[in-house]
Each structure stands twice: as C-alpha cells, then as structure tokens.
Amino acid sequence: MSRPLLLTLCLTHDCTLRCRYCYAGRKYAHAMTQETAERGIELGLEEAARTVGKLDISFFGGEPLMEWDLLQYCHEYMRTRAAERGIPVRYGITTNGTLLTQDRLNWLAERDYLIGLSLDGSPAMHDTNRRFADGRGSHAAVQEALERINRIPQLRSKVICVVNPANHCHLLEGVRWLHRHYRGDIGLNFDYWSEWTDAQFDSLTAQLVKLTADMLASYRCGLPMRVETIEGKIRSHLYEQSGFCSYCRIGEQEIAISVDGALFPCSRMVGVGDEPEITFGDVRSGIDRAKQHYYIATRGNATPECRICTLRHRCTNTCGCTNYAGTGRINQVSPFLCNLQQTLIRLADELAETLFLEKNPAFMDKFYGNFAPQAD
C-alpha cells in the first residue's frame, strides 16, 4: 500500500511570528502568485497520476493563514481539477495558530483538513522561542486557537512541539501542559539544525526520562499521554519485522513548492533558500528528472557505523532532510541524531515492556487493538 504523494505549497514566506529557531529564513513579504499555485497543483496532480494515483496537499509557509484568500482559491482549484482527473485528495495545513479564527477553523473542519498546530507546550517553553516581532510571547494567542480546536471533536489535528537547546529544559512541564489542555497527538520535533552540547544533551535525556515516567503513570490511570514521538518508537519495534519503518523516500514521495515556484524534495528543506543544489526543477520547467534520480540514488544512509547497528531499522537514520540539517548531506547521520535515537528507543522500550507485562488495558488496546489478550 503506497502513501499518497505529498504536495506542499508554501503560500508565503511572511509570518506573524519571529520564532528564534525558525529556519524559514528571512521573512520576505511576498506571497505565491495564483499562477504559480495553479502550476504547482497541476504538477502535483500530474505526478500523482503518473505514480501512486492519490495526493495529499498541505499548505505551509511562513504562516499560510496570512494568505487566506489564496488558500481558499487553491483548495477550490485543487478540488475541481482532482475530481476531473479522478484523483483522491486529502487536505492539511501547518499553522502557528495566531490567525486561526473560529470562521476559518469551521471552514477547514467542514473540508476535513488535518491541522498541525505549532505549539511548544507551556507558556515558559513556548515563549522561549515563539514570539511576535515586538518580542512578546505568542502562547496566550495560540492557546486560544487550541481551545477552538478542542471545541470541534471531529476535527483532525495534531500539536507540533519543537524542542531545541534553548527550551528543552522545560520539556516535561511543556508536555504536561499539553496533556492537560489537549486530547490529540503531541509530536516532539527535535531541532536538528542547532548545535547541541554534551551538557545540553544530558539535560535533554534527563527530561525525557522524566517524561516517560509520566507517560507510564498516565497509562496506569487510564488517560495516556499521547506523545507520538515515543509511541512511534514503540511501533517501530512492533512493526519492525514488516520492514516498513522509517525509510525515507526523499525525491519521490514529496514535492514542496516555494513561494517562487522552485521544487524541493521535502518541505523542511524549503526554508534553507533556493539553492540550486537542493531544488529539483520549478513549476514552469517541471521536475528535473536527472536531479530526482540523483536524490533517489543517493538517499538512504551511507554512514559506516550504522551498517552494523541493531537499531538501524528503528532509527530515523535515513531521513534525508534530518541528515541534511545535521551534516549537510542527505545520507550522513549526525552524532546528535544517533544519540537521540538511541535514547528515545531505549526509553520507549522500557515503557512499553513495563506496560506490556502489566497488560495495561490502554496500552494493549492502543498497540494491539483487537489482538489484545482476553481476560483469563
């Protein structure tokens, strides 16, 4: 079963915030033109038709809600053209929440959007990095958006919590805050672009140890903390045999389109600038197949140490953009990635093993579904 092609449109580089870790680069205020958007959508549909036959479109930025009219236009254009071509499409948006009014949220919910809300946990954790241009923290504004999301139970959403060297010391408190205020999945996105010192890594590990202890307690009282990053590692063990885990298909599975129409192999590489060595074509000339093949041939992981590592199928060592962030190469892992992956896997395994031996009902239900053991 292949995944849909992911088409990401960066509607604008502009943003209401000036987050300290943002790698979207300088905020230039121009938006994508309608013509670029249309060409991008046509290109995505063409590529989906040629390959997997289905498409996910994700709106992105900067802050995509700054271009609300354009977003609605793109939605309608995509819906019409995809229907004509018989290609199923799902919609998503990643937003910082500052412009997520009730009307807009209702509009997105009616169209079954998956909403990724960037919210770094508690006020202290979030406001360390996520601030308005005048320096004010944005937590209070984003909390309002979160509350609006909570009021629409059928809405598909997820919170994206970035963890970097500056805010990691608040991690435990941040995830506790999210657990109290939100019922959906919490994704921890570690900042691979930054330098992490050994001391910072040790203190991150200490936070993660406490966090998994909290997760254990939360399962025991029947209301599990939904930390996708840890749960993903549990699944990576459960599904390891199937060989489906964590293999990055950069160059094939995703096309991200910058404001100016350049094509990138991953949405997280758009922000680093329109460097010709990263792009693989643009909406006017189409996909540069030679470069696409270069990505496909180069991707994976060429780090010699990993070849003998027993964790290699459970570790994100093949993620092209993560590797690029850490080492400047899509197939070379960084020491931070290695240390973090080993820590996450160890903690996830300890947590899962304890819960499995206890036959914790919430755990069994979540990870084994219908195959959970019957009561004796």
Place this chain on the structure above:
Amino acid sequence: MKITPVTTKRVLLLPTAAVLTCSTVMMSCHQQQPQSPPGAPPASFTADVAAASAKCTIPGPVRSDDKGRQRLAGKMQAP
C-alpha cells in the same frame, strides 16, 4: 557526542506485530502531516495483519489465531 552503533540486540518481552503504515518522525515547525488520523491503530490494522502475516517469518507477527493470543497473554515465550 559520537556515532556509536548498538551491536547487541536487547530481547524485548513485547511481541512484534505487522502493519502497513508507520508514523514518520519529523522535526521542527515545518512538518509533514501524519498519514493517518491521530489516535488508535490504523483503521486497516485488523485486515492488514492477515495479509502481512504471510510475509513475516520468525518471530512472527501477531495473529488472530490462538497462538497469537497466547503469546500476547504471556503464555508462550515472547520473541
């Protein structure tokens, strides 16, 4: 920090399963959307297990038959 491979496999007490989707771990604000709705195992979990079972060898995926149930219930040696 160094890249140091783990060369001895720890034997976990929880059995493996087989499934056709997995969540990609992504970083930062600019993140790919997850491929399935949040929550619970993938909708097709039950159906997929049977199909995927055929491909898997030792230590075997979770099955809906008694063996699988016993293994899950801890009555058999877990892989």
